[in-house]
Amino acid sequence: MGKKISIEGMSCEHCVAHVKEALEGIGAEKIDVNLKRKSAFISNNITDEKIKTAIEDAGYEVTNIEEASEQGGSKLKGLFKKITG
Template sequence: MAKKILIEGMSCEHCVAHVKEALEEIGGENINVNLKKKLALISNDIEDKKIKAAIENAGYEVIKVEETSDSGESKLKGFFKKITK
C-alpha cells in the first residue's frame, strides 16, 4: 500500500529534496515529491503520525495523509469513480 501526503510550505527544489530526505530517514521507499502539486508519494506503509512528524520536523506542514493505490490515486477517489460509472 502507498501513501499520498499533501504538504504546504515547499517553494523550491531544495524543499523537495529536504522532504524526500526526511521521508527516507523514516524508511520511505520509492519516494516521489511533486512541488507543483504540493504532495509526496511513498510506496510503503509507514504510520501517518511518523510521516507527519518527519515532515514537520523538516519545517513543512502536513495537510493530509491518505492511502493510495500504487498509481497514487486515493482509494476514496477510485471508489467514487466506480459508483458513478
C-alpha cells in the same frame, strides 16, 4: 498500497529534496515529491504520525495523509487499469 501526503510550505527544488531526505530517514520507499501538486507519495505503509513528525521536523506542514494504490492515483483508477489493461 502506499500513502499520498499533502504538504504546505515547499517553494523550490531544495524543499523537495529536504522532504525526500526526511522521508528516507524514516524508511520510506519509492518516494516521489511533487512541488506543483504540493504532495509526496511513498509506496510503503509507515504510520501517519511518523510521516507527519518527519516532515514537520524538516520545516513543512502536513495537511493530509491518505491511502493511495499508486502514485498520483486512487484505488478506483488502479481498478480501471486492471479492467482495461
